[in-house]
Amino acid sequence: MQTAAALTMVRDDAFFLKAWLRHYGGLLGRQNCYIVNHGRGEIVSDLAQGCNVIGIPGDPHKNFDMKRWRMLNNVVMGLRCYYDHVIVGDVDELVVLDPVAGIDLPEFLKAIPPNRVLTPLGLEVIHRVELEPDRIEGRILGPRRHVRPAPHYSKPCVISAGTKIARGGHFTQYERLHTPDHLYLLHLKFCDLAAYSEAMDRRNVISAATGAGIKEAAIGRHWFAESRGNDRAVFEAFSALKMQDGFEMGPLRRRMHRTWKKRGETGYWEFDCPDFDTQYLLPERFSGLV
Template structure:
């Protein structure tokens, strides 16, 4: 049994993303090294994640959902670090990938120094319905090859160092920034129009069940119906993002390092999160890996 890396996520009914998460991390790390927090003890989640380490949790609506979730994830990551060199933690629609030109993620992590927090470069996989009319079934990359820069999803999510992770996973208290060139975090929320609409309907229902307004809840604002907007307009808008040539994103990592600083008096560290209005085509070597 390998002890190089484990992966941890929490999921509630998002079986489309869970299937992708399981194919990716289950294949790379082995299901015995995957930890799935089954929020609401969903039967379908439990069946899909068979062979993983499944922790069933009560699913009652709560206005401080995100706060409770990250308190638990922090504790679990801290404990797993005693058994694994690296622990990958994140939402079920976020996957860490290594540029295939550099080999496998597991082998690459085995060669990395310890006592670090690694921050992959965040990319959102976006569905261009006018160019990609077919729905995604299983394999995502290939049928979907457009990505946009997503600084908010450049998350410090691979830990071999004891540190606290902020709610949402966007910041830690590690004071040094490590952004390896071949490492990416793919955010899959927008990878398929029909799936997006279904997932958002469920999340809007969960937020409504909490019975409080956006400002009174520790739940992501994007879970609330009033922050959603019109789905088709959102996806049609992806066509307006200028398409860039090539796939050299070193300039983004350099900007992250230049703006690296303490996040006020919170104890956390951050870089700037500009709104990059551009998109790229993933190189073909990435096709089929997710």
């Protein structure tokens, strides 16, 4: 068995795909990276050379997210036949290990017992436009050092057990909660204002092509132009988040465990996902990691 594979689905998001490929291609080897190319875009095929690329039709559909996660669920379970762990998520989500652990992510995963689901702590990388005026051109961490807690992105995304993953990847039917110290999921959606605007332009076109409204489509409401708002105002608002001293994430993990419970009668498990009005400065040791 190989230690780990990484799996994502992408449609023309070159900025985030480049970051995904640098990260997982560098850590796991491109031969262990699996990319579902939604729409068979040439830019994805070109960037992902050396990876395992699965081309699928790109026809717009109001139940896009349901179909996407049905497919990803099945691919994860298939890959588990050949890998100890499968890391699955959106192309703008990266699982990272704090360098203070003293080992890299593959070494860390080799030591994890089998038949588990790991839930990294979610942190959203935010672009403080008034402090970091330059656009990202390569590595993200370093040029971007600010993060905010993102419980909604503390996703059970490192899979080595047979389980079902919910739409969006936010829940599984695995009944225990494993939140290893030093393990994080970085959500990159807001890491760069220009990249955000370009991605939202593409997503607005896709959602409009379905012909469905927000209430009729199984697509995140943020894909719809009427929910978008002013891009720069969204980023300028990050300055109002309360800066915290240090980088102590233990209390956030403990809160996840305190609120761990069944998600109604769905078979899934969850923890509370409050909105925090705080931000942190990533320690310098994270610079260049992504």
